[in-house]
Amino acid sequence: MIANLHNADIPKPVLDVIARLRELGHAVYLVGGCVRDMVRKVHPKDFDVATSALPEEVQRAFRKVIPTGIQHGTVTVVQAGMHVEVTTFRSEGDYLDGRRPSSVAFERDIVKDLSRRDFTINAMAYNPLDRELVDPFGGQTDLQAHVIRCVGSAQERFSEDGLRPLRAVRFAAVLGFTLESATRDAIPATLGVFRKVALERVREELVKTLMSPRATFGMELLADTGLLDVFLPEVARANAEAARLARTAAQGSPVIVEVRMAALLADLVDRTRAREIGLRLKFPNKTADHVALLVEHAKLEEHVADADPALRRMLAKLGLALLPHLIDVARARISARAPDRVSELEALFDRLEALADAKPPLSAKELALTGGDIMATLGVGPSPIVGEATRFLMDSVLDDPGLNTAETLKTRLQEWHARTAK
Numbered sequence: 001m002i003a004n005l006h007n008a009d010i011p012k013p014v015l016d017v018i019a020r021l022r023e024l025g026h027a028v029y030l031v032g033g034c035v036r037d038m039v040r041k042v043h044p045k046d047f048d049v050a051t052s053a054l055p056e057e058v059q060r061a062f063r064k065v066i067p068t069g070i071q072h073g074t075v076t077v078v079q080a081g082m083h084v085e086v087t088t089f090r091s092e093g094d095y096l097d098g099r100r101p102s103s104v105a106f107e108r109d110i111v112k113d114l115s116r117r118d119f120t121i122n123a124m125a126y127n128p129l130d131r132e133l134v135d136p137f138g139g140q141t142d143l144q145a146h147v148i149r150c151v152g153s154a155q156e157r158f159s160e161d162g163l164r165p166l167r168a169v170r171f172a173a174v175l176g177f178t179l180e181s182a183t184r185d186a187i188p189a190t191l192g193v194f195r196k197v198a199l200e201r202v203r204e205e206l207v208k209t210l211m212s213p214r215a216t217f218g219m220e221l222l223a224d225t226g227l228l229d230v231f232l233p234e235v236a237r238a239n240a241e242a243a244r245l246a247r248t249a250a251q252g253s254p255v256i257v258e259v260r261m262a263a264l265l266a267d268l269v270d271r272t273r274a275r276e277i278g279l280r281l282k283f284p285n286k287t288a289d290h291v292a293l294l295v296e297h298a299k300l301e302e303h304v305a306d307a308d309p310a311l312r313r314m315l316a317k318l319g320l321a322l323l324p325h326l327i328d329v330a331r332a333r334i335s336a337r338a339p340d341r342v343s344e345l346e347a348l349f350d351r352l353e354a355l356a357d358a359k360p361p362l363s364a365k366e367l368a369l370t371g372g373d374i375m376a377t378l379g380v381g382p383s384p385i386v387g388e389a390t391r392f393l394m395d396s397v398l399d400d401p402g403l404n405t406a407e408t409l410k411t412r413l414q415e416w417h418a419r420t421a422k
C-alpha cells in the first residue's frame with residue numbers, strides 16, 4: 001500500500017543505502033521501531049534496514065562495512081559517517097532455550113521476515129523510494145486502536161523469546177496502549193520461558209517501564225500477569241494497598257532511575273534488601289548503593305521534629321549529593337500517602353537545603369584537624385585512640401559546625417583526652 005509517511009525524517013545516508021541496494025536489484029525496506037514511529041508521526045531514534053540481499057552481497061555493495069552479526073545476517077554499513085544496520089530477511093528455526101533461535105534461515109520475502117517479529121506494530125516495513133508500506137498483520141490499525149498484539153500466536157511468540165512479554169508491558173506503558181486479550185493471556189502461560197531471560201535485559205525493560213509516564217499502569221500490569229513475581233517478588237508479594245501506594249509514589253517522582261526505584265521500594269523493603277535488589281537486577285553498584293541510601297532515609301516525615309544536629313547526622317550518612325534525590329523521593333511518597341502532610345514536609349526540605357548550603361563538615365576529612373594533628377596533640381602514634389578521637393571531634397562539629405577550627409578542636413581534644421585517660 002502507498003503510505004503518506006514523512007520521508008524527510010529519514011537521514012540521507014539511510015536513504016542512500018536503500019537506494020544502492022535497490023539499484024542492485026534487491027528488495028529493501030526500513031523495518032521495526034522506525035516504521036512504527038513514522039506511522040505514529042514520531043521522529044524515529046534509529047533506522048533498521050532489511051533486505052533480500054545476502055550478507056556477502058551487502059558487504060560487496062558498500063565501501064565500508066562492519067560484519068556485526070554476520071551469522072545472523074546483520075552487516076553494519078558505514079555511510080557518510082553514519083552506522084546503518086542492514087539485515088537479510090530471515091526466518092528463525094526453533095527456539096530451544098527461549099533466548100535465541102537454534103538456526104537462522106535467510107528469506108527472499110519480506111512478509112516471512114515480518115511474521116517472526118513480536119508485535120503487529122513492530123511488524124511493518126516501509127520502502128521510502130516508492131512509498132510502499134507493507135503491513136500484513138494490521139499494525140496500523142493496532143497503532144490507531146492503541147493495542148499491543150502479538151503477530152500470530154502470542155503463545156508461540158512468547159515461547160520463542162522470553163523477554164517479549166516484558167516488552168509488551170513496556171510498550172503498553174511507554175505508548176499508553178493496552179494489551180490485546182490473547183496477548184495478555186499468553187503471559188502467565190509462558191512464565192517458564194521468561195524465567196530464563198538474563199536479568200540485565202529484564203532490568204532494561206523494567207527501567208523503561210518505570211521511567212514511562214504510565215509507570216503505575218505498567219507496574220500493575222507486571223504484577224497482574226505474574227511477571228513481577230519472577231524478578232521483583234518483594235514488590236509483587238507486598239500487601240495490595242502498600243504496592244498501590246508504592247506504584248503511585250514511583251510515577252509521581254521525577255524521571256530519574258534511582259529516584260523512581262527508591263520511591264517504589266522505600267515502604268516495602270529496608271536498605272539491605274534494596275541494595276540486594278539493585279545488585280540482583282544488575283544495576284551498576286553505584287546505582288544500587290544510591291537506591292539503598294535513599295530507601296534508608298526516605299521516611300523524612302519521621303524527622304520533622306528533629307533539631308539541626310540530628311539532621312546534620314542524617315546528611316552525613318546520606319551524603320550531600322543525594323539530598324535533592326532524597327527530597328524527590330520523600331515528596332513523592334508523602335504526596336501518595338498523606339497529601340495533607342506535604343506542606344509540613346516542605347518546611348523540613350527547606351531546612352535540610354539550608355543546612356546543606358552552609359556546607360557543614362560532615363566527614364573526617366573536612367575536620368580542621370588532620371590525623372597527624374590529632375596524633376601530635378595527643379602525643380601518640382598511629383593507634384585506635386586516633387579513631388576514637390576523630391569520632392569524638394566529628395560528633396562535636398556535627399552538633400555545632402562553628403567548632404570546626406584548629407584551635408577550638410585542639411582544646412576540646414585535650415579536654416577529652418584528659419577525661420578519657422583517667
Ligand SMILES: Nc1ccn([C@@H]2O[C@H](COP(=O)(O)OP(=O)(O)OP(=O)(O)O)[C@@H](O)[C@H]2O)c(=O)n1
Binds near residue numbers: 164
Ligand atoms: N524480542 C524481540 C525484539 C525485537 N524484535 C523485532 O526487532 C525490532 C527491533 O527491536 P528493538 O530495536 O529492540 O526495538 P524497537 O522496536 O526498535 O523499539 P525500541 O528501540 O523502542 O526498543 C522490533 O521492532 C521487532 O520487530 C522482536 O521481534 N522480538
